Amino acid sequence: MITKQKKYLAKVFVILCFSCGLFSQEALKSAEEDYYDFLSLQGLANRPTLNYRTLSDNQWQLEGAAADGNHVWGSNNMGTTFTLWQDETPAENWFARGLFQGINMKVYGPEWYNSFNTAAPYGQNDGALWQGKGYNTSLTGGLRLEGYGFELTFKPQLSFSQNMAFDIMPSAYDSPYGYFWGYGVDAPQRFGDKSFFTFDWGDTEIRYTWHTLTIGFGTQAIWLGPAFMNPILHSNNAPSYPKLDIGLRRQRVVLPWLDWYLGDVEFRLWTGRLSESDYFDNDESNNHNMIHGLAFAYAPSFIPGLTLFANRVCLVKWDWANLKYIWPADDNTIEDQKMSFGFDWVFPQVGFEVYGEIGLDDFVPDGLKPVGYIRYPLHTLVFTTGFKKTFDISTRHKIYGELRGEINFSEMSQDFHLHWPYNFGFHHLITQGYTNKGQWLGSGYGYGGNMQYIDFTVYYPKGKSTIAVARWNPDNNFIYSKAMNSDVDKEQLRNEYITSWKANFILGLNSLYYITKDLSVSGGFVYNMILNNHYQDPPEKLHNISVQLGVKYQL
Secondary structure: OHHHHHHHHHHHHHHHHOEOOOEEEOOOOOHHHHHHHHHHHOOOEEOOOOOEEOOOOOEEEEOHHHHHOOOOOOOOOOOOEEEEEEOOOOOOOOOOOOOOOEEEEEEEEEEEEEEEEOOOOOOOOOOOOOOOOEEEEEEEEEEEEEEOOEEEEEEOEEEEEOOOOOOOOOOOOOOOOOOOOOOOOOOOOOOOOOOEEEEEOEOOEEEEEEOOEEEEEEOOOOEEOOOOOOOOOOOOOOOOOOEEEEEEEEEEEEEOOOOEEEEEEEEEEEEEEEEOOOOOOOOHHHOEEEEEEEEEEEEEOOOOOEEEEEEEEEEEEOOHHHHHHHOOOOOOOOOEEEEEEEEEEEEOOOOEEEEEEEEEEOOOOOOOOHHHHHHOOOOOOEEEEEEEEEEEEEOOOOEEEEEEEEEEEOOOOHHHHHOOOOOOOOOOOOOOOOEEOOEEOOOOOOOOOEEEEEEEEEEEOOEEEEEEEEEEEOOOHHHHHHOOOOOOOHHHHHHHHOOOOOEEEEEEEEEEEEOOOOEEEEEEEEEEEEEOOOOOOOOOEEEEEEEEEEEEEOO
């Protein structure tokens, strides 16, 4: 009897501790996701998505020697999936075949992030957290259960912002803390005059997936396209919002009967509910907007490493009748429609990647008629482009480097100087603009300016270290708007604004270190120089220091 009990307990222990070591689902912009992406440039990890990423879709698979743990962070725990129970007599019918018939569990975190900004807000791609002046912190963690095609993820975020006072510009909206210009954008310069806590459902959802066909409801953040800093249409920069999505995860396409592999495709359609912040207007009837999205990508088999993609989003006021705009339409009378197109090309043989994305807001004059694009194709056009390159520093000691660079441009096209002031993130009908709860849905620094960013990371067995340099203009369109339809003397305009461009420069250092295989700490220091913080002449200079500290434990 004792022997049977020991065998039974041993069997249970093995099942509970079984780790699916070849697979790992990672949160957007986490250190683990960046690391797996770095491995993919070397051909050691297979990218799970082509264009549309959420935590649930982000299931990385190691390849080659890395699958056996032979990679830089092979001795560190970057997340473990436990099999709680598995059916010993799984069904073999056509519907169940290929589905995991049991229950898996993964624990996320907990992860505690802290920052302190000495003079001004600084930070992006951080979910619901608003990193204002002073102390900021967020705590995330959760649990994921999956089995028989069902996936249940609970991963909320609790954050706090000290929100200390700093000088802001006069608001153009009902709230004194609103944005300083524009005809429709909910992007507060400061979120009130008090410290505040925020609870956000974060990457929480329920989903069912049959092979690659998937449908889900929840609040998981979406990342569209290959950009690592400022995607044009969607990122995890803003708080989450409830959405329903359906589509096809990355799927091989093989021509029947001929058995010809044509490549991989990916498709997702979603609709969600956006909300206004407390610092925009006093109209309670317009607090919510409806967002529709469509994402498609294709990786042709005959051009290895290349991915082509197209994305579309549409904002309309919250009304069930507006569900019809989930599919693209040419109706500028009630909706704000944006599109992006691009490519991503990876060359694992040399550890190099290059990508580009262009975006359009609504359509050129004459709508979708070809003559409009022949006449002036640059109308509302914005773009993001970038590269990544890996380096072998010391293969003996498992030390490698990665250089990344990205350029983003979202200033108004020249034809608007003959029309009216414009910004890719504003809209006169969707008065909250391209935001959710006061934060930008896509590009983290906003729209109407440009950014150039470059960093170099060294990966080693116990962690990584990064140095980053960047400069950007957050909203040059504000100055352009002063010269449009203005009765002010041109010489006066020139003297007032010729040196008044607001600009940011940063020099940052950060590191992550594994104290044990399960426990990691991270820290960073950023010098942030802000020129012309209030777009005035003579120029002013503001020196902001941002200090970050994070702790993460992986079960």
